Amino acid sequence: MARVGIYGASGYTGFELIKILTRHPGVEIAFATARSAAGQRLSDIFPTLIDQQLVSADEANLAGVDLIFTCLPHGAAELLPIVQQALERGVKVVDFSDTFRLRDPDDYQRRRGKPHPAPELLSTAVYGLPELHRDAIRRARLVANTGCYPLTAILPLWPLERAGLIADRTVIVDSKSGVSGAGRSLSLKTHFGETHETFSAYTIGRSHRHLGEMEQETGLHIIFSPHLLPVFRGILSTIYVTLRPGVSLEEARAAYGVYAGEPFVRLLPPGRLPELRLVQNSMHLAIGLQPVEPEHGRYIIVAALDNLLKGASGQAVQNMNLMLGFEETTALQ
Ligand SMILES: NC(=O)c1ccc[n+]([C@@H]2O[C@H](COP(=O)([O-])OP(=O)(O)OC[C@H]3O[C@@H](n4cnc5c(N)ncnc54)[C@H](OP(=O)(O)O)[C@@H]3O)[C@@H](O)[C@H]2O)c1
Structure with a gap:
């Protein structure tokens, strides 16, 4: 079984993601984080979901984890350290925000009016659209899930x-x-x-x-x-x-x-x-x-x-399936 972690599990995309992952035959959820809901159980918020403890991002344990999903809001200060730490430890990342979607740091600077906070990661990130970039996603360690x-x-x-x-x-x-x-x-x-x-x-x-x-x-x-x-x-x-x-x-x-x-x-x-x-x-x-x-x-x-399936969590699992070597449509049909 592959082990995955979810940052931002108590949001809308987290909810859809966990629904899909719990019917995925090759994956188990190692941890699920929240900010204000940390300490609660996932089933306290979404009673139809699994009974998983929600921890704070600081408490998430990356040991033995193959891939993380970061479902955090745009601009969350916690995002970059989480992604950097995971990559350093050999854990693959599917990020839901728009932080890594533009390949060119100059394009990012032009459009956002400020430099990218980690330009070195942009050259390794792959835009997570399987229909256009399937082979690159298979090889990627950091995938920027599409908007x-x-x-x-x-x-x-x-x-x-x-x-x-x-x-x-x-x-x-x-x-x-x-x-x-x-x-x-x-x-x-x-x-x-x-x-x-x-x-x-x-x-x-x-x-x-x-x-x-x-x-x-x-x-x-x-x-x-x-x-x-x-x-x-x-x-x-x-x-x-x-x-x-x-x-x-x-x-x-x-x-x-x-x-x-x-x-x-x-x-x-x-x-x-x-x-x-x-x-x-x-x-x-x-x-x-x-x-x-x-x-x-x-x-x-x-x-x-x-927007929550092909536009977010379904697409993220499609990308994960490619990155971890599963059949691309597993748990999605
Ligand atoms: N919604 C969509 O249709 C959609 C589609 C494509 C992409 N996206 C992207 O997916 C990401 C998540 O979207 P969402 O709609 O799931 O958002 P959301 O419903 O607002 O959920 C955000 C999640 O992140 C946690 N969180 C909030 N602020 C945080 C912080 N500063 N540090 C750490 N955790 C924090 C929240 O925890 P608490 O609940 O405990 O506060 C919650 O679990 C965003 O980047 C969004 O742009 C969303």
Whole structure:
């Protein structure tokens, strides 16, 4: 049995991760940490989960552990020492935050306005998207699990870009996310009264922190407008893309043949568009491709996934399976 540790087990992604890991035949949970919930049992918080003691990060014992998942909030001061200590001790890491997702330290500095705190780790980190980087993930010691929004842009756009079909390098990505995307910690923004029966845009245009990974992986210039949807889980993105004039629907759809063997990516039949219900509680990213004015190359793509599964914890287990030599879909189907 492989032994794994989970930092930040009492959050939303931790909950989904533990649900998956407890049905994984090759893995046992060595420890699970929390901050304010340290000292409680996991089953006190999530009564349907295993009865595991939650310890503080300081109490986590890495002895005999093969891999850790770090499900800590963006910017948690504890993250970097935890990752460094694990790597020094030969323990592999799947990190959920956006700390290691940009390969180029200069790109990080440009986008964040400050230097990366551990640039030497960026060159060893692999962007945790199996559909694009499967072999590198198998060899990786540090995997930067992808952002949930970025997946809904990268996976639909990459086949078209790879096939040389995109004419206009600027692409508009308009996304809507359920509130679980912001995590379980209390905040006014995700308070019931602030989200119920309303709908709002935020950090629109060029300012969202996950724009960088979308541009890194697609090579495109992206205008990105995220919205907060009054549902719990799921992201649906509408993408406005201009292909070469006259590219037919058949030609554009053929580009997605690159996903033919992929277990978790589905191009829907012509005329069908994804909706959240199709992907909630599932590992699948669904893509619908709609010609608008194909004579001018204008297409709309709609993509949807479950932010907590393919967008976070499911993807993390897919990466872990590759890193530890398990069948890639173990515990995920
Ligand atoms: N939610 C999503 O859909 C999603 C998707 C993709 C990626 N992610 C990323 O995954 C990570 C976790 O997200 P989440 O939604 O699971 O967050 P969350 O629900 O807020 O959970 C955060 C977890 O980290 C612990 N924690 C909080 N502050 C800490 C600190 N300073 N030091 C150590 N532990 C701390 C919390 O413990 P207590 O409960 O005891 O306070 C909790 O266990 C984030 O980096 C997020 O951006 C999330």
